[in-house]
Amino acid sequence: MLYLFYRLLSHFGPQFWWPAKTPFEVMVGAILTQNTAWSNVEKAVKHLEEAEALDPKVISSLDVFQLERLIRPSGFFRVKAARLKALVVYIMKEFKGDVETMGLKPGWELRRDLLSLHGVGEETADSILLYALGKPFFVVDAYTKRILKRCGLIRGSESYGDIQRLFMDTLPGDVELFKEYHALLVELGKGYCRARDPQCGTCPVKVEVE
DNA sequence: TGCCAGGCCGGGT
């Protein structure tokens, strides 16, 4: 798996992900970007920023309809408002609204907690763990699955956990490596591995299978 | 104009 990483890195260069100013903004973005183009998420985040609502305490004090209005451009705004509320309820109750305190809890316990929240699945949980809290969990998204399949590295029927283990069992457990690797897969995916794009004919990264 | 985007959930087989 390191071979693919270096191919991507030398082609695209380091990505320095996730694009956000604070850990909490990463968490918000992780929920808002569910099945949604990032450009739409940016508009919603901008609204929250202007409302000074990129803070767990502020969001928990917001009326849910107010919150819906702010995040509307990100799509699915009703379900996502409820999901953000569920997240901040957890952060408020468990850590008094302090993200720094949250980061002190062991990764596996946080993952279990996050997965119990309504609207936080494996990818969202791992994105929060890796990019907001610096915990070494590999993020598997639609691009990751598609690229690995088209490179012949998986069959396509593997579960999220199967694919995550493929990375985490064979790579050094390094947070910066995990961050860059996932960011590079997204960069490749956005340009050359979109859903209807039948193959990587113009893919700039040729991967030797086996 | 229709198709798609950095998912997740609930209900049905």
Add this chain to the structure above:
DNA sequence: ACCCGGCATGGC
């Protein structure tokens, strides 16, 4: 254990 429809907006 899968498979599907619903959830919504903005860009190409």
